[in-house]
Amino acid sequence: MARGKKIYEGKAKTLYEGPEPGTIIQYFKDDATAFNGEKHASIAGKGVLNNRISAHLMTQLESIGVPTHFMKQVNMREQLVRKVEIIPIELVMRNIAAGSLCKRLGVKEGTVLSRPLVEYYYKDDSLGDPLVGEDHCMVMGWADPYELEEMVNMAWRINDYLNGLFAGIGLRLVDFKLEFGRVWDEDGNLYVLLADEICPDTCRLWDTKTGEKMDKDRFRFDLGDLVEGYQYVAEKLGLIPESGIMQDGSVDEKLAEKLSNIENELASARKLRSINKAKPRKA
Numbered sequence: 001m002a003r004g005k006k007i008y009e010g011k012a013k014t015l016y017e018g019p020e021p022g023t024i025i026q027y028f029k030d031d032a033t034a035f036n037g038e039k040h041a042s043i044a045g046k047g048v049l050n051n052r053i054s055a056h057l058m059t060q061l062e063s064i065g066v067p068t069h070f071m072k073q074v075n076m077r078e079q080l081v082r083k084v085e086i087i088p089i090e091l092v093m094r095n096i097a098a099g100s101l102c103k104r105l106g107v108k109e110g111t112v113l114s115r116p117l118v119e120y121y122y123k124d125d126s127l128g129d130p131l132v133g134e135d136h137c138m139v140m141g142w143a144d145p146y147e148l149e150e151m152v153n154m155a156w157r158i159n160d161y162l163n164g165l166f167a168g169i170g171l172r173l174v175d176f177k178l179e180f181g182r183v184w185d186e187d188g189n190l191y192v193l194l195a196d197e198i199c200p201d202t203c204r205l206w207d208t209k210t211g212e213k214m215d216k217d218r219f220r221f222d223l224g225d226l227v228e229g230y231q232y233v234a235e236k237l238g239l240i241p242e243s244g245i246m247q248d249g250s251v252d253e254k255l256a257e258k259l260s261n262i263e264n265e266l267a268s269a270r271k272l273r274s275i276n277k278a279k280p281r282k283a
Ligand SMILES: Nc1ncnc2c1ncn2[C@@H]1O[C@H](COP(=O)(O)OP(=O)(O)OP(=O)(O)O)[C@@H](O)[C@H]1O
Pocket: 008, 009, 010, 011, 012, 013, 014, 015, 024, 069, 081, 082, 083, 084, 085, 086, 123, 124, 125, 179, 181, 195, 196, 197
């Protein structure tokens, strides 16, 4: 599939114009960064694994009715997605205390929260993606109340689904980060889609039995080989063979290329639900 001009180079992915207007090719890089870019490394295999895992999770979510930007996995490093206008808010859903929540509030890591907690972070690297409240999102014009409601509803649904999915393969979904974007149809109706990626870079996943961390914290805190953790997740999800996709420290290209032929094309079948911006009627 022909990819067009480079649009954006992020820390984990590069975006190119897609073959049709309104589409984008997401290229998953091997780069790993942490602490707002302070720590950086290139880790062979990471891009391939994240592409595969994210394509799979997005497909699963589509199948339960969560509208996503995902269209198709193109090859081992690239996927075709719908171009959206990214809402500049990272929504974090937490089930168990970890990471910045522990640091900020002094909660002990591993504390199971009384219910899932939704947090918003303003997407701005120069400010270090600060924690913000719902009111900030609305007053600053990053999202309106209807969009926020749609995002939160989707996040709860995603959390319920992914909790079960990961529990079934012996992993605890500790927390995860979501990004959403806007698209409009010809009639000007607005749709909010799940965008970006869902993978061990953006989720915390702990082994149920051993507590071993299988996510990006391996890189952040030097807890072990990152690719081993990501391969563990991919293998448990049934996406790669037990023997993994690496050979002598690099990706087994032949094997990895075959992994991209699996995911289906949901784009044509998708049914989107536009946001109803009408004021709720008083009872
Ligand atoms: N469907 C989409 N349409 C347009 N942009 C998208 C889409 N999905 C994801 N993006 C954006 O593409 C970029 C992905 O690159 P990457 O994840 O590497 O960025 P990043 O380094 O984390 O930077 P950022 O702080 O901008 O997220 C992000 O800015 C993300 O918001």
